Amino acid sequence: MAKGECSSARKMKIGFPSTPRRSELPFAVGIPALIWQVLFFYIPLFLIVISSFLKITEVGKIEGLTFEHIRLFLTPTYLKVILSSLLLALSNACICFLIAFPLAYFLAFRGRKYRNIFLFFLIVPFWTNFLLHVYAWFYVLENQGFINNLLTNIGLISEPLRMLNSIPAIMIMMVYYYLPFMVLPLYTSLERFNYTLIEVSYDLGGSFTATFRRILLPLISRGI
Incomplete structure (x- = not known):
């Protein structure tokens, strides 16, 4: 059977x-x-x-x-362009990380009450065309733009600052556009992070630098 x-x-x-x-x-x-x-x-x-x-x-x-x-x-001309592009990309990544990490940390651990509002404002720029962002910053940074008019009216400058067609203007635009791409992955990694590991590190005498370098940074490296 x-x-x-x-x-x-x-x-x-x-x-x-x-x-x-x-x-x-x-x-x-x-x-x-x-x-x-x-x-x-x-x-x-x-x-x-x-x-x-x-x-x-x-x-x-x-x-x-x-x-x-x-x-x-x-040739030196093209190599100079390539090197400048790499330096701009590296600088943009570093600046975005320095701005995005505190914001993502706040959203993941401290700002849960306002999380949806912050995420909404991070996603809104993706709803419009990239060229519209460029033109918007053009009117902000031009000689008669918002920044120059503001600085002139409060008496900090007597002549408009030349900001367009410069490296700082390029960096401002790049950081503005690519910052959400750094914030959102970091926020996802930090939200899944076990915060008790940081508390254990502090209880065992670990400093902020050591905790960040040996515990927090390796575990959220996928989001960087």
């Missing part, structure tokens, strides 16, 4: 397909995004790299291979 039940149970197990494991589901969900990236990012990028080694005439005819574009890319 027991053998018959075991054999029937084995047949039922073979007859019905098993449900997919949870470990397989995240990969299946990410397939559409992967296909999108391959079609609209990796393939165009690959074509750009290939075309950089081709000698193409003005009418679009391919005449052969060339390394002229690579030589131009390594």
Whole structure:
């Protein structure tokens, strides 16, 4: 009797397909995004790299291979532009982190009552076009803009400050636009953080610097 039940149970197990494991589901969900990236990012990028080694005439005819574009890319002019871009990106990331971390920490641990309001104001800029943000800051930073008019009216300056077409203006715009991209991931990581670990560190004599460097920073590194 027991053998018959075991054999029937084995047949039922073979007859019905098993449900997919949870470990397989995240990969299946990410397939559409992967296909999108391959079609609209990796393939165009690959074509750009290939075309950089081709000698193409003005009418679009391919005449052969060339390394002229690579030589131009390594000239001091282009290297200076690349270095300036990297420095701007690094400075922007550091400034955004210095501003975003206290704000994300406040939202995660201290400002739960006003959390939804702050998150709403962080998300609102994404509802408008990036060019509108640029034009808005243009009118704020121009010679007759809001900042210069304010400083002139209160008597701090006698002539307008030249802020447009400068590195500080670029940094202000970049920090303004990319700050939410730093705040939201940091807030998500800090919200899941176990705050008792910090209390334990202080109870064991750990300083603020050591606690931040050895406990808090490694555990929220994914959100940076």
